[in-house]
Amino acid sequence: xxxxxxxxxxxxxxxxxxxxxxxxxxxxxxxxxxxxxxxxxxxxxxxxxxxxxxxxxxxxxxxxxxxxxxxxxxxxxxxxxxxxxxxxxxxxxxxxxxxxxxxxxxxxxxxxxxxxxxxxxxxxxxxxxxxxxxxxxxxxxxxxxxxxxxxxxxxxxxxxxxxxxxxxxxxxxxxxxxxxxxxxxxxxxxxxxxxxxxxxxxxxxxxxxxxxxxxxxxxxxxxxxxxxxxxxxxxxxxxxxxxxxxxxxxxxxxxxxxxxxxxxxxxxxxxxxxxxxxxxxxxxxxxxxxxxxxxxxxxxxxxxxxxxxxxxxxxxxxxxxxxxxxxxxxxxxxxxxxxxxxxxxxxxxxxxxxx
Numbered sequence: 001x002x003x004x005x006x007x008x009x010x011x012x013x014x015x016x017x018x019x020x021x022x023x024x025x026x027x028x029x030x031x032x033x034x035x036x037x038x039x040x041x042x043x044x045x046x047x048x049x050x051x052x053x054x055x056x057x058x059x060x061x062x063x064x065x066x067x068x069x070x071x072x073x074x075x076x077x078x079x080x081x082x083x084x085x086x087x088x089x090x091x092x093x094x095x096x097x098x099x100x101x102x103x104x105x106x107x108x109x110x111x112x113x114x115x116x117x118x119x120x121x122x123x124x125x126x127x128x129x130x131x132x133x134x135x136x137x138x139x140x141x142x143x144x145x146x147x148x149x150x151x152x153x154x155x156x157x158x159x160x161x162x163x164x165x166x167x168x169x170x171x172x173x174x175x176x177x178x179x180x181x182x183x184x185x186x187x188x189x190x191x192x193x194x195x196x197x198x199x200x201x202x203x204x205x206x207x208x209x210x211x212x213x214x215x216x217x218x219x220x221x222x223x224x225x226x227x228x229x230x231x232x233x234x235x236x237x238x239x240x241x242x243x244x245x246x247x248x249x250x251x252x253x254x255x256x257x258x259x260x261x262x263x264x265x266x267x268x269x270x271x272x273x274x275x276x277x278x279x280x281x282x283x284x285x286x287x288x289x290x291x292x293x294x295x296x297x298x299x300x301x302x303x304x305x306x307x308x309x310x311x312x313x314x315x316x317x318x319x320x321x322x323x324x325x326x327x328x329x330x331x332x333x334x335x336x337x338x339x340x341x342x343x344x345x346x347x348x349x350x351x352x353x354x355x
Contacts, residue, residue: 027064027352034348049345056095072139076108114164121162128157177201198239222261265314269337273305309353320350
């Protein structure tokens, strides 16, 4: 027997088995049984979830984000006056606390990290503002160096998401029905507002989260109050409204509040979450003009799907169901984009999923 070949065979199979298991971090609310950020093992071959463990004890980490190299995790603390924390990812998947700084506004609900890894943006829902931070080489957060306040005497702001795209920053304001665009200043640090909103939104539509195509030529905004998705096209240096699309099944008549939105890896399909109808809505994208065609509303097998994510291979979609305390896993049909339910795992108040 060739023991060398046998060893290589066993080693390669062991490597394959290990490679299909990836960590999933879960942001939660800690007002009940949850204690902070949890880690789950996800099988990218079978779609199975296993081994739920506490990764870091922290208060109300309702939204979490990776550094580009995945060496650090950043979390908002949606409690009190608001905070933002940084953690180092250890080899065993636990998170070691690095530092915490003020979010400079109440109820921080979103955090994103620039693709260069040196900047973070935090949206404060009750504060109605967005804070920008520089990130040190050791992964820790510095105090905010720029704060955008959107409150006005006649209208209260609710900043709900802030995301970097290349050298621009986009912010959704649920309270003032706007999406703001900020280009990076020539100093390479500060951002300047271009206009009041990239397009005009319907009053009380409540823009919450958004997704941008890889080329940056289309933006899709999910509206919490209106239960719609606003499709927007970039034309030269401006943006134009394409249309608004309902996220609900035509037969659904109850209350609803939209939450999260994501494009598929190839930009062919668009997904959104409905809290109330408790579904994931699936749209097919026209790659030529950016229009949408609704093709599915599928039950999330849980209650109040706040956040969801597509796992790294794009073959599965996972949903965090806040009120039913579970994470649902769906298989993604690569040809049609439609979803089919696979399984579910209990998890304490899950509201954010991070691969």
